[in-house]
Amino acid sequence: MSRPLDIQAGDSILVSRTDRLGDLILALPLVETLKMRYPECRLSVLASLYASPILENNPRIDRIVRVQNDQLAGNRRYRRELQQTIKRAGYKAAIVLYPERRICRLLYDAGTPNRIGTAGRFHSVFFNHHLYHSRKANKKHEVQYNLDFLKFFRGGQTVTRPVVYPLKKEITNAKRILRQVGINGDFVVLHPGSGGSADGWPLDSFFKLYAVLVKAGLDVVVSGSVREEQVYRKEPGGLDVDVKMIAGQTDLRTLMAILSLASVAVANSTGPLHLATAANSRVIGLYPRKKVMSPVRWGPIGDGHRVIQPSGPECDCLPEECRCMATIGVERVADEVIAICKGA
Numbered sequence: 364m365s366r367p368l369d370i371q372a373g374d375s376i377l378v379s380r381t382d383r384l385g386d387l388i389l390a391l392p393l394v395e396t397l398k399m400r401y402p403e404c405r406l407s408v409l410a411s412l413y414a415s416p417i418l419e420n421n422p423r424i425d426r427i428v429r430v431q432n433d434q435l436a437g438n439r440r441y442r443r444e445l446q447q448t449i450k451r452a453g454y455k456a457a458i459v460l461y462p463e464r465r466i467c468r469l470l471y472d473a474g475t476p477n478r479i480g481t482a483g484r485f486h487s488v489f490f491n492h493h494l495y496h497s498r499k500a501n502k503k504h505e506v507q508y509n510l511d512f513l514k515f516f517r518g519g520q521t522v523t524r525p526v527v528y529p530l531k532k533e534i535t536n537a538k539r540i541l542r543q544v545g546i547n548g549d550f551v552v553l554h555p556g557s558g559g560s561a562d563g564w565p566l567d568s569f570f571k572l573y574a575v576l577v578k579a580g581l582d583v584v585v586s587g588s589v590r591e592e593q594v595y596r597k598e599p600g601g602l603d604v605d606v607k608m609i610a611g612q613t614d615l616r617t618l619m620a621i622l623s624l625a626s627v628a629v630a631n632s633t634g635p636l637h638l639a640t641a642a643n644s645r646v647i648g649l650y651p652r653k654k655v656m657s658p659v660r661w662g663p664i665g666d667g668h669r670v671i672q673p674s675g676p677e678c679d680c681l682p683e684e685c686r687c688m689a690t691i692g693v694e695r696v697a698d699e700v701i702a703i704c705k706g707a
Contacts, residue, residue, distance in 0.1 A: 367515060367516050367517045367518075368455075368456055368477055368492075368515050368516060370401055370404060370455055370456060370516070370517070371455075372403035372404065373403065373404065373405075374401075374404050374405075374455035374456075375404065375405040375406075375407060375452055375453060375454045375455055376397055376401065376404055376405070376406050376407070376454065376455065376456050376457075376458075377407045377408070377409055377428075377449070377452070377454040377456070377457040377458070377470075377475070378390065378393065378394050378397065378406070378407070378408050378409070378457075378458045378460065379408075379409040379410075379457060379458065379459045379460060379461065379466055379470075380408070380409070380410055380460045380461050381409060381410060381411050381430050381432060381435075381461055381463055381466060382411065382414075382461045382463070383411075383414065383634055384413070384414040384417070384615075384633075384634025384635075384637075384638065385632075385633060385634035385636070385637040385638075385661075386460075386461065386505070387410055387411070387414045387415075387417065387418075388417060388525045388527070388634065388637040388638060388641050389504075389505045389506050389509065389525060389637060389664075390408075390460050390509050390525075391421075391522075391525035391526065391527075391641065392506050392509065392510060392521075392522040392523055392524060392525055393458075393460070393506075393509040393510055393512060393513070393522075394406065394408055394421075394423065394424065395421075395423045395522040395526070396510070396513065396519075396520070396521050396522045397513075397516065398423035398424070399423070399519065399520050399522065400516060400517055400518075400519040400520070401516070401517070404455075405425045405426065406423065406424060406425050406426075407424070407425060407426040407427070407428055407452065407454070408424055408426075408427055408428070409428045409430060409466070410427065410428070410429060410430065411429070411430055411431075411432055412429045412430060412431050412432075413615075414615075414634070415427050415429045416614070416615045416616050417527050417615060417616075417619065417638065417641075419528075419616065420528040420529070420530055421527070421528055422528070426452075428448065428449075428452075430445065430466075435463075435465055435466075436465070442465060442469065445469060446469045446472055446473050447473075449469060449470065449473040449475065450473040450474060454475050455475075455476060455477060456475070456476070456477035456478075456479065456515075457470050457475045457477070457478050457479065458479045458480070458512050458515075459478070459479065459480040459490070460509055460512070462480050462481060462484055462486060462487070464485075464486045467480065467486045467487075467489040467490065468486065468489055470489065471489040477491065477492060477515075478490045478491050478492065479492040479493075479494065479512060479515055480492075480493065480494065481493065481494050481495075481496065482494065482495050483495075483497070492515055494511060494512060494514070494515075496508065496511055498660070501654055501655065501657045501659055501660040502659070502660075503659070503660065504659065504660055504661075504662065504664070505660050505661060506523065506524070506525070506664060508660075510523075523664075524640075524641075524664045524665050525637065525640070525641040525664060526641055526643075527619055527623075527638065527641040527642055529616065529619050529620040529623050529642065530616075530620075533616050533617060533619070533620040534620045534623070534624070536617055536620065537613075537617055537620035537621040537623075537624060538624070540609055540612055540613065540617070540621065541584070541609070541621065541624070544584060544607040544608070544609060545582075545607060546582050546584060546607065548582065549581075549582065549626045549704065550581070550582040550583065550584060550624075550625060550626060551576060551581055551582070551583045551584075551625065551626060551627050551628070551629065551700055551704065552583075552584055552585075552586050552621065552622060552625045552627075552628040552629070552630075552639070552644075553569050553572065553573055553583060553584070553585050553586070553628075553629050553630075554585075554586045554587060554628060554629070554630040554631075554633070554635045554636070554639075555569040555585070555587065555591070555595065555630075555631070556587045556588060556591045556631075556633065556635070557631040557632075557633050562631075562651040562653070562656065562678075562685055562687070562688050563631040563649070563688060564631060564649045564688050564689075564691055564696075565688065565689050566594070566595070566598050567598060568689065568691070568693055568696075569585070569629075570585075570598050570602060570606070571602075571693045572629065572693050572696055572697055572700075573585065573602070573604070573606060574602050574603065574604050575693060575694070575697040576697060576700055576701070577604045578604070579697070579701055581700070581701070581704060582607070583607065584607045584608070584609050584621075585606060585607065585608050585609065585610055586609050586610055586613065586618060586621065586635070587610035587611070588610065588611065589610075589611040591610055591611075592608065592610035592611030593611075595608065595610055596608070609621065615638075618635065618638065619638055619641075619642050620642075622635070622638055622639040622642040622644050623642035623643060623644060624644075625639070625644045626644070626645070626703070626704050627644065627645045627646065627647060627700055627703045627704060628644050628645075628646045628647070629646070629647045629649070629696065629700060630646065630647075630648065630649070631648075631649050631650075632648060632649070632650050632651075632656055632658070632661050636648050636663060637663070637664075639663075640663045640664055640665050640668065645667045645668055645703055646663045646668050646669075647668070647669045647670075647671060647696060647699050647700060647703070648662060648663050648668065648669070648670050648671070649671055649672075649688065649691060649696070650662070650670055650671070650672050651672065651673070651678055651685070651687060651688055652672045652673050652675065652676070652677050652678045652687060653677060653678050654677060658670045658672070667703070669699045669703070671691055671695065671696060671699065672691075673687040673688060673690045673691055674690065675687075675690075
């Protein structure tokens, strides 16, 4: 495409990313770049109901359109109502970063004049502007793949890392939760859950790490969902330290605020890891040695972060049989945490 789309002052632009939390966070640089380049336009983001809270309080997002994915899949009336919502908004252009078939069709049926998405899928027929790239090779970061869509828009300044914006009252609430478990100063967050999005470090390794860090004089808390909290409480029975647990006590916005206060967060390759980087905390990311889950594409964005992977060649285990992540030693991770906390 030789010329950018004809976007005028007062036009509305939609960015659609309706899948996982981490994917939405890694779309934020594109979202903010578009608003910087078109400050006179209204910018909306279409996101899943679960992940959408991380968009709140972002000064460059004018509107959040929340999608219930279960209803999108099985409720025709819901799809019609969402189509009408999109049609009434009158978007001049829509960028579909996650080409979910029903979303692609809704934008077509709503009459959005410029529908931008990747080529090569059956439902790419619903786009009239196609981006020809393949993410399967995992040659660059997901943020950069998203920024490829800027070829359809005017040039200008580019945002290269995601940022989230906790409210003052959310920070206050986060500090209250931390005080309740005895945290008043610097602390480390361990987030063992993976949500099934990646091969994870074993849960017992996280709790062994917890014990090592506490014995090294660090304050540590364990975060996670309500469902994960029930699993966690069965795990650390053999430890000789008390575990400070905030799992189950935080919604997404509160977790964001807690991560923004942390010295370092340790997590698998998950949404909370990217949430921590966007909240300006340093992270240690635990990644399998698999190309499809490579930190080249999915690693933490920014400076001061560490990535740890199993030693050896690329893993070719079946997911349900893989034991490679268990070969990452607790002391190896602990040394990295302590080095960051001491400013090394």
